[in-house]
Amino acid sequence: xxxxxxxxxxxxxxxxxxxxxxxxxxxxxxxxxxxxxxxxxxxxxxxxxxxxxxxxxxxxxxxxxxxxxxxxxxxxxxxxxxxxxxxxxxxxxxxxxxxxxxxxxxxxxx
Amino acid sequence: xxxxxxxxxxxxxxxxxxxxxxxxxxxxxxxxxxxxxxxxxxxxxxxxxxxxxxxxxxxxxxxxxxxxxxxxxxxxxxxxxxxxxxxxxxxxxxxxxxxxxxxxxxxxxxxxxxxxxxxxxxxxxxxx
Numbered sequence: 001x002x003x004x005x006x007x008x009x010x011x012x013x014x015x016x017x018x019x020x021x022x023x024x025x026x027x028x029x030x031x032x033x034x035x036x037x038x039x040x041x042x043x044x045x046x047x048x049x050x051x052x053x054x055x056x057x058x059x060x061x062x063x064x065x066x067x068x069x070x071x072x073x074x075x076x077x078x079x080x081x082x083x084x085x086x087x088x089x090x091x092x093x094x095x096x097x098x099x100x101x102x103x104x105x106x107x108x109x110x
Numbered sequence: 111x112x113x114x115x116x117x118x119x120x121x122x123x124x125x126x127x128x129x130x131x132x133x134x135x136x137x138x139x140x141x142x143x144x145x146x147x148x149x150x151x152x153x154x155x156x157x158x159x160x161x162x163x164x165x166x167x168x169x170x171x172x173x174x175x176x177x178x179x180x181x182x183x184x185x186x187x188x189x190x191x192x193x194x195x196x197x198x199x200x201x202x203x204x205x206x207x208x209x210x211x212x213x214x215x216x217x218x219x220x221x222x223x224x225x226x227x228x229x230x231x232x233x234x235x236x237x238x
Contacts, residue, residue, distance in 0.1 A: 042228040092216035096170040
């Protein structure tokens with residue numbers, strides 16, 4: 001089965017840099033995507049294809065991949081960045097995608 | 111601007127079928143080249159992918175749901191649907207519909223599937 005492993009929580013002070021990791025065996029060959037999920041709101045795509053930031057997403061959000069570990073970095077964290085963050089990827093089974101999400105990381109801004 | 115809106119009953123009895131509708135505006139399911147998907151989030155837990163559908167009716171599902179899940183589409187109404195049969199309390203969740211971006215396929219061993227945008231979600235509770 002396919003799995004993505006994230007730390008349950010990350011804490012950072014305002015203005016500091018937060019780094020959220022996502023580990024998965026499929027990541028060396030598959031793209032990773034990142035979503036921001038606030039309570040009561042729909043998830044929002046913040047990084048796609050490992051490193052690409054959609055229009056409208058602040059430049060302080062960035063993505064990177066090294067081997068089996070993807071990282072979401074938030075530079076100069078703001079209070080409004082407090083949220084749950086999920087990584088997502090996909091792998092093929094009989095030529096059809098199987099989609100899987102990480103367990104989510106709660107970012108706390110101290 | 112593409113928008114999605116989930117609708118359906120908020121309460122379902124155990125062993126019955128949960129049926130949800132996703133209505134798309136700002137884009138045509140019939141004329142577009144997109145898959146459309148369902149994802150859920152049980153209370154206090156993470157996101158779980160359910161399945162995806164193309165306008166032709168081609169589908170692929172999360173195998174963890176076995177045969178309990180069915181996704182269908184009515185492109186003429188710009189809607190797609192989710193049915194989950196034999197529900198239990200563990201099916202209680204906020205259900206989201208979303209457009210599949212990136213293509214929704216695998217090619218050369220690499221897959222191109224992500225979700226943007228999402229609907230606001232609907233809470234479906236399984237309880238007697």
